[in-house]
Amino acid sequence: MNVETFRYDNKIVRAFAIATVVWAVVGMSAGILAATQLFWPEANLALQYITFGRVRPLHTNAVIFAFVGNGMFTGIYYSLQRLCKARMFSDFLSWFNFWGWNAIIVAAAITLPLGFTTSKEYAELEWPIDIAIAVVWVAFTINLLGTILKRRERHMYVAIWFYIATAVTVAVLHIFNSLSMPAGFLKSYPVYAGVQDALVQWWYGHNAVAFFLTTPYLGLMYYFLPKAANRPVFSYRLSIIHFWALIFVYIWAGPHHLLYTALPDWAQSLGMVFSVMLVAPSWGGMLNGLLTLRGAWDKVRQDPMLKFMVVAVTAYGMATLEGPTLAIKSVNSLSHYTDWTIAHVHTGALGWNGFLTFSVLYWLFPRLYNTKLWSTKLANYHFWIGLLGMMFYVVPMYTSGVTQGLMWKQFTDDGFMQYPNFLETVLQILPMYQLRAVGGLLYLAGVVLMAVNLYQTARSGKLVEEEEAKAAPLSAQPVHEEKKYRPHRFLEAKPVLFTALTILAILIGGLVEIVPLYLIKSNVPTIASVKPYTPLELLGRDIYIREGCVGCHSQMVRPFRSETERYGDYSKVGEFIYDHPFLWGSKRTGPDLHRVGRKYPDAWHYNHMEDPRSTSPGSVMPPYPWLLTQTLDTNVLPARIKALRKVGVPYPDGYENGDAQKDLASQQRDVVVGLSLGEVNAKPDREIIALIAYLQRLGTDIKNQSQTIAAQ
Amino acid sequence: MIKNVLTHIGGIGLYGIVSICLFFAVFVGVLIWALTLKKGYLNSMRQLPLEDDSRLDAADTTPSRDE
Structure with a gap:
């Protein structure tokens, strides 16, 4: 051979x-x-x-x-x-x-x-x-x-x-x-x-x-x-x-x-x-x-x-x-x-x-x-x-x-x-x-x-x-035995x-x-009061992603009494339609954050991020003092809004050319005012402001819905 | 058109049934497949990783589960 x-x-x-x-x-x-x-x-x-x-x-x-x-x-x-x-x-x-x-x-x-x-x-x-x-x-x-x-x-x-x-x-x-x-x-x-x-x-x-x-x-x-x-x-x-x-x-x-x-x-x-x-x-x-x-x-x-x-x-x-x-x-x-x-x-x-x-x-x-x-x-x-x-x-x-x-x-x-x-x-x-x-x-x-x-x-x-x-x-090589x-x-x-x-x-x-989820609309019931993030909240969310908060905090309240008692109303699928990416998390080293919005005053978050143990004695969360000093990069905003629009978030056409920056600045001022109520003096252009804006928004859209219904 | 059809398929519960049946069919198929294989062939396949190493004792005669 x-x-x-x-x-x-x-x-x-x-x-x-x-x-x-x-x-x-x-x-x-x-x-x-x-x-x-x-x-x-x-x-x-x-x-x-x-x-x-x-x-x-x-x-x-x-x-x-x-x-x-x-x-x-x-x-x-x-x-x-x-x-x-x-x-x-x-x-x-x-x-x-x-x-x-x-x-x-x-x-x-x-x-x-x-x-x-x-x-x-x-x-x-x-x-x-x-x-x-x-x-x-x-x-x-x-x-x-x-x-x-x-x-x-x-x-x-x-x-x-x-x-x-x-x-x-x-x-x-x-x-x-x-x-x-x-x-x-x-x-x-x-x-x-x-x-x-x-x-x-x-x-x-x-x-x-x-x-x-x-x-x-x-x-x-x-x-x-x-x-x-x-x-x-x-x-x-x-x-x-x-x-x-x-x-x-x-x-x-x-x-x-x-x-x-x-x-x-x-x-x-x-x-x-x-x-x-x-x-x-x-x-x-x-x-x-x-x-x-x-x-x-x-x-x-x-x-x-x-x-x-x-x-x-x-x-x-x-x-x-x-x-x-x-x-x-x-x-x-x-x-x-x-x-x-x-x-x-x-x-x-x-x-x-x-x-x-x-x-x-x-x-x-x-x-x-x-x-x-x-x-x-x-x-x-x-x-x-x-x-x-x-x-x-x-x-x-x-x-x-x-x-x-x-x-x-x-x-x-x-x-x-x-x-x-x-x-x-x-x-x-x-x-x-x-x-x-x-x-x-x-x-x-x-x-x-x-x-x-x-x-x-x-x-x-x-x-x-x-x-x-x-x-x-x-x-x-001969092909043996099996014909x-x-x-x-x-x-x-x-x-x-x-x-x-x-x-x-x-x-x-x-x-x-996966295919059925793409095609069947009834799988994702939309909620009218759920709106895209504002520019400031969006940048705050990107800081949340950058810092890896999702490694310790879920954003998904499961439908158990032990969770709704602790965190608030359970999470609905329609609340996440603008979440690119989703941030549901897989581990709770700290509490769930999906209903944290408006739960605490702005100043609480500020103090908590500066030193978690000042608000929660014994906490094992690391301090994030750099968020209080680093300036928020707003130059990235137009590219991010454009990218999100391309994947389906309904920001109006041309929103990134001017209006977005105005909305951002106005919301920054709102947060600064909110902070001053808690006797915190902060500059509006710091990263912490964006993060607070995002955290205060979390899980609140659905509350607006009940308010609208009550008003009607 | 296809999207339209799929958008209107009723009873999403059917998906579970279909997938279990599909799995069951594949599993039974593989099982029959494996059971009909010849012993001589299975033994020659088992020896493949041992073939290239001359340092090993080629006369190993452990009885095989497949025999």
Whole structure:
């Protein structure tokens, strides 16, 4: 037979592996900074750039896209070449992928602290960076599919299907969620508003978890676990069912992030049912992983790499049982907006993604450098310190989540709220926040041990830059045994068709979920008294977005007595039709703000922003003194009004040429007068004035409606 | 025209039913598909990740769930 000699590219694998370790340290350090600020706000060193609202997205982006992203590429670039018996399709695209992706991360690390954010979770980056992400992702996809097309192994192993699903789905998600209207170089407004924006965002957000944090890592599990255990996967049949069931179901489940919100009920129920069904394929995958180790548990005792892998797969099982549980509406009514969600995502991030990445790195480095791991003992220390860190993180977060959730809902025997002051429920859980930071610190310490171990391993060997291999080209390989038509076998030999079917599977879910919202007017009942924001309120809202207030404050009062008693009338879907983007939030570290408008005098807000503890003793909100001194940039107003008009906000034509500025100045004076009533002297051109105008507007339009009706 | 039709589809509850049926059909299809696959083929697929590494013991004879 005609056998070809070729070389695997190990240099690109090493580059991604190093980036993975570096970004792990950076991303987790940002996490510890954020965690510390939650019980000690002064940890922001009075700098606006590292205040919680800006550090949180930095942490999530660094961990998801930098750490896990590079980890994913490390594993894919190594395993894909070997499973395809081919070098990567294009060296240029490989390095374009590497430098492009890491440049994007650097851009994120610069723009997020500076306050350039769309505020949409895990999609915070502004439009020029979004375009760069799309370009780099397309390069990766071409490289992936190109390698598969020139493979020397007729059949595509299950890991490759997961890689294909990752590549195409992330592209679809990213593009649809990032559709926005630029209003300047680093500012844009999404084309969707209110409930549509929320639904698209959580369709994206949920599936970023599915197709960025889960499917590529399942592919890595199906490759590296059999490798490390030196035995084939437990059941290949189960892996086929796992794959198709998972990608078909995952995409429908997004609305479970919006239960009991103003999202139409049918969409909520759909999201809930599909989320519960998700447990089946997820556990199929987990069992397939764990059962691969049957008869090899003695190896787990000796090999730290397998230890990490076992905990990773177990954490995957726990997180995917918990996820569907949290998606049940009655459970969600308690868990949503609390630290329970934080505990849940960290079981996934620290356990599944973190430990699986560590496992792959410990396995790869000795092979890339043709040597032995420098210290197995140190790797074992890493394992135990990491596991301990995870426990110290997750257990306190469950405790604080359930405690606070129950306190929010507690009524006295006489029917009054037991804890009417939100702050009381926060002070109760502060010790948990401190423990959580300790947990994070332990976990990071483990990563540092790993970095040392991997560095020493690399030093003790020499990088095998190009690894020689031999295989016959596909054209020279006989098509064995089966003349008979076998559907999946047929599919595995046809990557293009396979990719098309994968796209079809994920698009069906996406379309059924979203199309009706576009087309059926009755889904968004309009409220006549709801009007667009005034120019000053608009700029105030942009400051709210810049400071990341949405990270701690929701704007969505759910229809429970415990919430309407605490915050006011529950939120209606028609109130958000001019909200580009929606700011419903997903976590209440502070109280909901949707009905905060006119609840307090202007001066209260002024004093509160200057020093939250002057109005709310013990508050963990950071002070925002810079808002009192920084001048409001009104030059951006025309571009922003024009952009919003283009996406459907009915500002009159030409409003931005003069009238808007007049309205702005007049409202600034009104706020200054309002402040003087509370004995606060403020200049009208400061940022705080705009923010107060916005906060005082929040949720008040609907009150105007009842006043109008009363007057009639 | 299409927009008009879709704007007037009644009973949005139907969406839930349709999606469950669709999922069920796909799931059953995949299940049948997987169950009809031949053992010899499944075993050769399972071995794919282990093939490229000469350091591994090729004589590993763990019985497979698929056999």
